[in-house]
Amino acid sequence: MTDQNKPMPIPDGDSNVFWQGCKENKLLIQKCSDCSKHIFYPRILCPNCFSEKIEWVESTGKGKVYSYTIARRGGGPAFKDDVPYAVALIQLDEGVRMFSNIINADVEEVKCDMAVEVVFVDSGEFTLPKFQPAGILK
Numbered sequence: 001m002t003d004q005n006k007p008m009p010i011p012d013g014d015s016n017v018f019w020q021g022c023k024e025n026k027l028l029i030q031k032c033s034d035c036s037k038h039i040f041y042p043r044i045l046c047p048n049c050f051s052e053k054i055e056w057v058e059s060t061g062k063g064k065v066y067s068y069t070i071a072r073r074g075g076g077p078a079f080k081d082d083v084p085y086a087v088a089l090i091q092l093d094e095g096v097r098m099f100s101n102i103i104n105a106d107v108e109e110v111k112c113d114m115a116v117e118v119v120f121v122d123s124g125e126f127t128l129p130k131f132q133p134a135g136i137l138k
């Protein structure tokens with residue numbers, strides 16, 4: 001299977017650190033030094049208190065499924081061999097949410113509040129953070 005025909009991330013000044021972290025198998029999110037809230041997606045101002053004092057921290061990579069959908073027809077030709085697959089909004093233990101896929105699981109067993117953990121998938125130029133049921137072997 002190749003991911004070469006799939007749309008890939010377009011890093012910018014705010015997200016470069018995140019994608020570099022993924023390459024090193026670290027899930028990096030931001031944290032506000034003033035109000036201590038975690039932040040995702042990457043940005044230059046804290047959305048809670050508008051502070052500019054934002055630092056990068058490593059997430060535990062653990063969280064739960066906040067919401068999800070099962071794609072049965074695929075999001076375009078590049079995804080047609082992947083169906084069915086789960087697209088999920090993951091709520092990390094740090095409180096922020098990110099979109100990803102649930103892999104290494106039967107899509108019929110994906111449920112809201114299911115405990116998941118990050119797993120990094122090398123897709124050539126990029127390493128993508130995906131999630132799998134917590135506690136299974138990688």
Ligand SMILES: [Zn+2]
Pocket residue numbers: 032033034035036037046047048049050051
């Ligand atoms: Zn803040």
